Amino acid sequence: MIYLFAAYFVLWSITLGYLFVLGGRQRRLEQQLASLSDARAGPAEAAREGAE
Amino acid sequence: MDRWRHTHHSVLWALSAVAIGAALFLVFLVAPREAVMGDVQRIFYFHVPAAWVGYLALFVSFAASLLYLLRRESRWDRLALCSAEIGLVFITQGIITGSFWAKATWGVWWTWEPRLTTSAVLWAIYASYLTLRRAMDEQDRRARVAAVYSILGFVAVPINFMAIRWWRTVHPLVFEGGGSNLSPAMLRVLISSIVAFTLFYLTVLSFRLRLEWAHEQVEQLGYR
Numbered sequence: 001m002i003y004l005f006a007a008y009f010v011l012w013s014i015t016l017g018y019l020f021v022l023g024g025r026q027r028r029l030e031q032q033l034a035s036l037s038d039a040r041a042g043p044a045e046a047a048r049e050g051a052e
Numbered sequence: 053m054d055r056w057r058h059t060h061h062s063v064l065w066a067l068s069a070v071a072i073g074a075a076l077f078l079v080f081l082v083a084p085r086e087a088v089m090g091d092v093q094r095i096f097y098f099h100v101p102a103a104w105v106g107y108l109a110l111f112v113s114f115a116a117s118l119l120y121l122l123r124r125e126s127r128w129d130r131l132a133l134c135s136a137e138i139g140l141v142f143i144t145q146g147i148i149t150g151s152f153w154a155k156a157t158w159g160v161w162w163t164w165e166p167r168l169t170t171s172a173v174l175w176a177i178y179a180s181y182l183t184l185r186r187a188m189d190e191q192d193r194r195a196r197v198a199a200v201y202s203i204l205g206f207v208a209v210p211i212n213f214m215a216i217r218w219w220r221t222v223h224p225l226v227f228e229g230g231g232s233n234l235s236p237a238m239l240r241v242l243i244s245s246i247v248a249f250t251l252f253y254l255t256v257l258s259f260r261l262r263l264e265w266a267h268e269q270v271e272q273l274g275y276r
Contacts, residue, residue, distance in 0.1 A: 025263055
């Protein structure tokens with residue numbers, strides 16, 4: 001019985017570990033996309049203010 | 053469109069959760085206790101579906117690699133990468149759960165018999181595939197080399213599957229001659245577990261594809 005639960009535990013550890021890694025990647029990508037759009041919005045805003 | 057995608061992902065996650073819950077219920081509470089091995093035989097209901105989904109994922113990667121070489125569209129390269137990565141996760145699960153089963157029934161964690169040896173080779177081939185991709189920066193070249201590697205590497209999948217049929221081995225053979233050696237009750241539980249694992253694969257693949265697409269957008273917008 002102990003082998004059954006150990007196998008079950010390892011199976012879920014691998015699954016959840018992988019999903020955790022993917023979640024981390026998603027957060028990092030969201031941060032990068034946000035900082036890129038900020039960086040792009042910066043010069044455009046400055047140009048608009050200059051024109052005014 | 054975004055709202056539709058969000059709903060589509062939520063439905064997939066919900067279906068997977070229900071299927072996994074039902075499979076766990078069947079595996080632990082409904083499947084009959086095997087007469088010789090006892091409860092440890094229930095590892096089989098995780099081990100076989102993990103290996104099946106591993107094969108399926110690697111087949112998807114192989115087909116997507118072929119399509120990439122024929123059409124040169126980045127979406128096929130993306131699919132090949134994502135499916136190979138998930139396939140490697142499932143193959144790892146299959147190897148580890150098999151190792152627990154081996155310890156309980158054969159008394160050893162690992163033995164170099166044909167199925168286990170070809171599984172180790174298969175694992176190494178796809179781990180190298182992911183490493184190879186990371187080592188190359190130029191997108192087109194990376195996609196081309198990875199597609200060729202994935203097509204060649206896929207040869208290991210049918211060899212791994214057939215290893216217990218071609219060579220003398222201690223690994224059990226469940227399906228042979230178009231039938232199975234399982235009782236109908238055990239077969240039903242196995243099929244439900246395979247359905248749950250397959251749904252979970254499709255769910256994770258859909259999530260992973262979305263991440264890879266976002267990663268490509270970040271790269272194109274000038275990060276790195």
